[in-house]
Amino acid sequence: MSDPNVGRLLSNRYQLQEIIGTGAMGRVYRAKDILLGGVPVAVKFLALSVQNNKMRLQERFEREAKTCALLGQKSIHVVRVMDYGVDANNTPFYVMEYLQGISLSDVIRKQHLTLPRFLSFIRQISLGLQSAHDGIMVDGKICPIIHRDIKPSNMLVIQDASFGELVKVLDFGIAKLLQADSNYTNYYLGTLAYSSPEQMDGKELDNRSDIYSLGVMMFEMLTGKMPLVAPTHSFGAWYKTHHQKAPRSFSEAAPTLQLPNEVQNLVMGCLAKAPGDRPQSVGEILKILTSLEQNDIAHTQNSGVSASASGSLFVPPTIKSDFEQKPKLDSTITPSNHEITPQLCWPQNKPIANIVFPHPIRLQGELIPALWIMLPQEEIQKRLVCTRYNQFLFITTPHPMLLWISLLYNRKYGPKWLPYYLDLKTNIGQEIARLLAEKGFYRLLFFARETPNNCSKMLLSTIASGQRQRLQEWVTISNTSASPCEPQLSKSLLKTEYENLKPQILAKLEALDTDLPFDLSA
Template structure:
């Protein structure tokens, strides 16, 4: 049977193209926004029809949708809602950013999560929850938002050049909306295996209900199994299980796994039956996760004595031929850097790039930390390096730092990074770039992340430092008038237009 929504034009704007997901809460479609030139979006039709206007459900939907839209603008760990409405069939819908990625549910069923990856994902999810629980100001009042349906299928994991993996939470406020004005003790909506005892009882929920569901999910992320198992998948069976059955232990479920005791304690505390026995806020959960990330750093491996000299590639600012060479006078310094640089414990072992200054013999130097497959690093040691900076001051001051590593045989590796110029990190890194007129690229192999594999140096065009200083001053002066993501999107659009020109320029400059 064909889907009547496919091909439909919604609100004279969204052309429905493909069904991409279904669930208890509704159906999700990929669509294109024809008013914005066909930009892809995701449209979710809720499993609800607004027939009785006296119930005030339409006003309730609009308030919930507006609140969730504001929530997505406040945190990068929450999927952004960009539009909402009610279609001709009285079915509510909302329009979200379209993000190609995988659900956490898919990931944990395909592979075992390492401890660093578990900690990174859990921290990002908790940051999204913290933003929601703290509340969103709407029409002069602050509305705390409880998700009510925390589970792996509501977590979207997206490859991201800055984060490695960016985790976003879906469907904030939808469970509450779908309950409408019904008697909560008679109408349950949620996911049985993840629901807190008080949710099963139909009680008024607070942030600790989400913390319980997070505990169930974290147990599953670590072990691949559920902490609670009901004899049948019925409401009655799960009600009894959540009320009285103690959760299974890690030793019982996964005796061979090496899990930090602090992580075990955190998960089990989240699974407490009484909400007063759980962490009382998501901030408490975050503190433990951040402590675990800090202490879970890989041990540093000393450099090998027989390591060969590393090639430094210097960009000639006069656009003459770029010649890779080994800087003999700096070989000892480079060796020191290779031995001292250790991959930060709070970063995932993944193909990512991020800026972080390094203290080198008492001098602070700007650096771009890059993790790639080992074979790709070896292929690009003898390369040309290109850099460029793009800046936008409105709606939010943002700097795009572009680095390209190129050789003829293996092509170009683009390494973009967006610096929020309203943050201390953005301003400090930009200041160092202007002062030092060069930066290091610290290359780490994904297969051997404990130590730095190669160090490259990229010089900055002599005309750029003055501009960088001006951009810092402008960023301090200009206010932010909108979500930083809007500026990032504008810069990304310009960057995509520039990439073919940058590539052509690199191809025309030979060794």
């Protein structure tokens, strides 16, 4: 029997096309936003009605929906809510970004997670949770958000051309909203196998309840089994199990599994019965995960996985990359650069300050991509002998935005980060991205603040073939995608990911026992 909602036009804007998911908390449809030219979206109808206590529930729903919408603008690891409302049948709905991916529950069922992949997934999930637990500013007040239903089926793993395996957390706030519906007061809301003891008690929850559920999920991700098993799937049986039964050990659940003690201690700490005995914040968990990932990098390097002409380097867990090492094309500057650099003058419309911006230059009649950089002369001298790294990160929604990362690394003086954000809905942004993809390299033009009139040094950085291909794809995507939101939202999301990525990039570079000048590109 066909679904009666298919073909329905919701709010004179969203045309429902097919049902793509059902669950205890509602139904999800793929739809197209006809106001934005048919852009695909996901519409979730919640399993409640605002018919009873209509005003109170509707106000509650709108408040929760508004908070969740703001949360999606804060973290790339939270599914983005773009719209919400109540239909003609008094059923609340969310409109979310449409994501094609696989549920983490399917990943666990079909595959064994390696330790690096596990650490990557949990770090991404933890970043999403941290942004929620830290709170969202709503009407002048900080509102912490507790998920209340952390489990693998609420985690979506998508393949992203920029970030590789990107994990997003679904359904923030829905369990709390359903608790306000009188039709649900006689039902337990949450998932019994993942619920904390205090959640089973019906107590007011804080972030440590989500941390317990995260511990259950981490154990399952590593072993394929649950840490706690109730004799029957009843509330009473699970209540007793979560309160009284100790979680089984890793050696019992998976005798052949080899795990660092730090991983086992982290998971078991999260599974403590008393909230005060668990990690007190997701920030504590992230510190442990960062340390584990850096140790894993060092172990990989010490095992003989290092830079080679045909090989690859450590791939940061959030990034699907094809790192390449190429012989450096210029030792510092080529002979022709001696003739070129005096001709390049600092633009009059740019301040004499520490800034970075892209602007193509013409060399021998050919247009070449270039990054213009102004720094103190001493700072420039420190970076002439360096490892050069570049990486491009891109997100489509809420606005097509590209982050162009350049890094000059010297073991003695450390890193010099040179980021720039390109709006790929603008002509200049698209032109620069196309040029980078076409040429496969770019010039770094250095101007000293003390003598700003002419270019003092010129270096070159090459771009990996995989990144070149993706740059061209991103330009095409940006041409066809709609952008109902301000570019600043995407810039903020990318900035957060950039800060999270920095330690991983540095750990990789620091593991290289060299100061020789060569290129690394992702």
